[in-house]
Amino acid sequence: MKKKYRCFALFSGGLDSMLSVLHMKNLGYDVLPIFFKTPFFGSENAIKAAEEIGYNLIIHDITDKHIKMLQNPRYGYGKYMNPCIDCHGLMFREAAELMKEYKVDFFISGEVLGQRPMSQRKDALNSVGKLSNIKDLIVRPLSQKLLADTLPIREEWVDKEEMLDIQGRSRKRQMDMANDLGIKSFQTPAGGCLLTDESFSLRLKDLIEHNMLELNFIEFLKIGRHFRLNDDVKVIIGRKDKENEMISHLAKNELILKTDNIPGPLGVINSKRNPSKEEISLAASILLRYNNKAQNRAEVIFGKKFQLTNKVEVPKIDTDILMEMKI
Numbered sequence: 001m002k003k004k005y006r007c008f009a010l011f012s013g014g015l016d017s018m019l020s021v022l023h024m025k026n027l028g029y030d031v032l033p034i035f036f037k038t039p040f041f042g043s044e045n046a047i048k049a050a051e052e053i054g055y056n057l058i059i060h061d062i063t064d065k066h067i068k069m070l071q072n073p074r075y076g077y078g079k080y081m082n083p084c085i086d087c088h089g090l091m092f093r094e095a096a097e098l099m100k101e102y103k104v105d106f107f108i109s110g111e112v113l114g115q116r117p118m119s120q121r122k123d124a125l126n127s128v129g130k131l132s133n134i135k136d137l138i139v140r141p142l143s144q145k146l147l148a149d150t151l152p153i154r155e156e157w158v159d160k161e162e163m164l165d166i167q168g169r170s171r172k173r174q175m176d177m178a179n180d181l182g183i184k185s186f187q188t189p190a191g192g193c194l195l196t197d198e199s200f201s202l203r204l205k206d207l208i209e210h211n212m213l214e215l216n217f218i219e220f221l222k223i224g225r226h227f228r229l230n231d232d233v234k235v236i237i238g239r240k241d242k243e244n245e246m247i248s249h250l251a252k253n254e255l256i257l258k259t260d261n262i263p264g265p266l267g268v269i270n271s272k273r274n275p276s277k278e279e280i281s282l283a284a285s286i287l288l289r290y291n292n293k294a295q296n297r298a299e300v301i302f303g304k305k306f307q308l309t310n311k312v313e314v315p316k317i318d319t320d321i322l323m324e325m326k327i
């Protein structure tokens, strides 16, 4: 009896990853979709997408390694702060480390030749392979007919004739396949990765430039208005109730600021050191600027979570000065 080969499928939750899983499943392979979680790409949508095609997703957190890679990706960034080649390389490398545990024979991904400007050119797919250390074990079912043979093809675990030859930016063939395979709902390509978002990327770049790329500071990038006071200190102001709740939730040792007895937004200071009195006053005057109910001068209370026991009276900051600090 022919051996049933098992493969990991790098699974983002996008349509291409769903199609590559189903294509291999229908050819009789044992496919294990795996998702690599980072602070920039949550797993919720991928879990739903896997469910849509009848799979439970394996979720593997690569946050620490991803943050390290992000500071200096070998192949640089895409349009924004997305280091897609290094990111894919890291995912394959991590998958390789789990290979024995899950008894997989090879790896697949939904990459389509020429679909994305940065990560899916032929040379980029080669670079991903090189970074991964398992270049010769990767099969890309949607485009493999157009790519160099890898070990699973040479050894005839995978029949090249059964692989596809999709390339380019048109989504027509994928849409037809989705239809044929009965996939009813799916995400837009690359949807969900914050590293492809322009304003998030600006804030992230600022963190990297100021040597503040730490997990908690990254989480704060997802909410609020951001202002840099100096090289060491920034302040974030909530824009709506949900963001104020998130500030309370995320703050650990950070100082929280709030107007005294006047409803309004919360602010939080991000810094690796204790902020000075002057820096706290400046942050307070920024906070006050975003409180419509407050007079031009008011008291702001501050302290660590649940201990806003300190007080400072400040004027609202001048708009011109404020705009210079906006990230």
Ligand code: SF4
Pocket: 041, 082, 083, 084, 085, 087, 088, 119, 190, 193, 194, 195, 196
């Ligand atoms: S879009 Fe984001 S998650 Fe996807 S490869 Fe690029 S950086 Fe990684």
